[in-house]
Amino acid sequence: MPQNPFRSELVTRASYPNRTAEQYFEALAPKLRDSFTPEQTEAIYALLQAAIPKPSPKLVDLRFAVDLVLARFYVVLFVGQDRRQQKRSYVPSSVSRVGNALAAVLLLLGLNLLISLFVLLSVYLIKSAAGIDLFPDAHLGDQMQRLS
Secondary structure, three states: OOOOOEOOOOOOOOOHHHOOHHHHHHOEOHHHHHOOOHHHHHHHHHHHHHHOOOOOOOOEEEEEEEEOOOOEEEEEEEEOOOOOOOOOOOOOOHHHHHHHHHHHHHHHHHHHHHHHHHHHHHHHHHHHHHOOOOOOOOOHHHHHHHHO
16 A cells, blocks of 8 residues: 555644645655655646635625534625636526525515614614603503503
C-alpha cells in the first residue's frame, strides 16, 4: 500500500476558510516537496490559488443555530451581489417563475409586517413608560379586561 504523501494535521472549522496555497503546499511530505523544480512549485502554487474559493462581500451575513430537543438545525442568510455565471443550464418554467415571485412577495410582506409590529410595539412601550395618554381611560390593559 502506498504511503500517504500528505502530513496529517488537524484542520479546524475556524482555520479552514483562512487557509492559503502555502499551507496546502507545506502539508506535503518534505521529501516530496523538495523534489519539485522551481517551475513545478510555481505551477502548483498558481493552481492552488486558483482552486481556493475567494469569498465575495455580503451585505447581510446571518448565521445561527437552532437547538431543538431532538435535533440541531442551522440557518444561513446571505445577501450580496450575484457573481456566479449568469447563464442557466436550464430554462426555468413559468410555474417556477410564478412560485419564486410569490415566495419573494410573501417573504417581503412577512418581513415588513414583522418590522412594523416591532416598531409599533416599541413606540407603544415608550409612550407608556413616558406616561403619555393619547386616549384617556382607553388603555390596552383596560380594554383587555373589558373584553373578558
